[in-house]
Amino acid sequence: MTALNPAPPAQKGGLGNEEALLSVAGLNAWYGAAHILHDVGLEVRRGEVVALMGRNGAGKSTTLKAIMGLVQARRGTIRFMGHALESRQPYEIARLGLGYVPEDRRVFTELTVKENLATGRQHPRSWPDGSAAPNWTEAAVFELFPNLAGMQHRAAGAMSGGEQQMLTVARTLMGNPYMLLLDEPSEGVAPLIVEQMAEMILTLKARGASILLSEQNIYFAALVSDRAYVLEKGAIRHSGPMSEVAGNEEVRRSYLAL
Ligand SMILES: Nc1ncnc2c1ncn2[C@@H]1O[C@H](COP(=O)(O)OP(=O)(O)OP(=O)(O)O)[C@@H](O)[C@H]1O
């Protein structure tokens, strides 16, 4: 079953004629008086999986939150499918088709897996160029996450952290987003779940999904991503094709945990 129709191949390298799906420029963000993000700029084109890398506290989550409107004090340009996001509220941004999976899994613990999925459901969409957009059904989501299929009636609170992580992704997909922001999908979950997460991302990618994920784990990032941006102290220090970043000893030593 094809839940997401293939998109045209992503343009690799250089600025294509096609406008990026998500484009961020000169993004600054503050928590109170603390200036956290400094002129962050990045792009995600249709069909790309892009990793936002950096050590603990580098500003990965803050970047994703600022894009989603969850950091009030932000300045800069954030464009998503032609919409300016910088003055919008988080619920409006989600409604435009930007799906966000935060680092702290937020499942409804009292609700079952099926009920959790139902809370994420939104209308199907189509791309502005008329091509079919994601139209996720419960069945398609269970096909992507076979282990969730086996626990449809379980209360989410009785699931492992990794399973809750998957449920959060699955529920976000039920909103039929044009693009996904995933905050450290591999963090704090068992190795087997990490593997399933990587497979899930590769499956989505093969179906044309566009994903911006934050990640400290270079092995995970290298497995799933086309390109990477490397953050340190709230600023982008390096960017390039994933294979170049993963093979760059200097970048790894300076900005990433080995
Ligand atoms: N709510 C907050 N209030 C004040 N400072 C914050 C808040 N959240 C994060 N920070 C600070 O902002 C900086 C960036 O944090 P952020 O959570 O974006 O980093 P990260 O790259 O996601 O790290 P991690 O890998 O640990 O998730 C850090 O110095 C952090 O201490």
Ligand SMILES: [Mg+2]
């Ligand atoms: Mg984080």
